[in-house]
Amino acid sequence: MPAPDHPVRQNGVERLPIHVTFDEQRGYVATAEGLPIITALSLASLRRQIDAQVSKAIVPQLLLDGRARQERDARRRSGAARTCDGTRS
DSSP states (O other): OOOTTSOEEETTEEEEEEEEEEETTTEEEEEOTTSOOEEESSHHHHHHHHHHHSOTTEEEEEEEOHHHHHHHHHHHHTTOOOOOOOOOO
16 A cells, blocks of 8 residues: 555546645645645645646645644634635545
């Protein structure tokens, strides 16, 4: 079985697990083997940055930890509109 941070083929699609946390000072912070640490103020922006750095043949899979989920959920509850950024999911 491959290491968890390497692309994993699932249902004919290669997925790259990307671990995401939230830091009050930097925003969302994403880490994955083979990629630099990526920070962004929103998950949509984070996904765009990740998509720009990975091959089109690999689908990034964001794995949010508790802090990142908490922040995402708080933003959703506050009424902030979700934007469709046109990226693959």
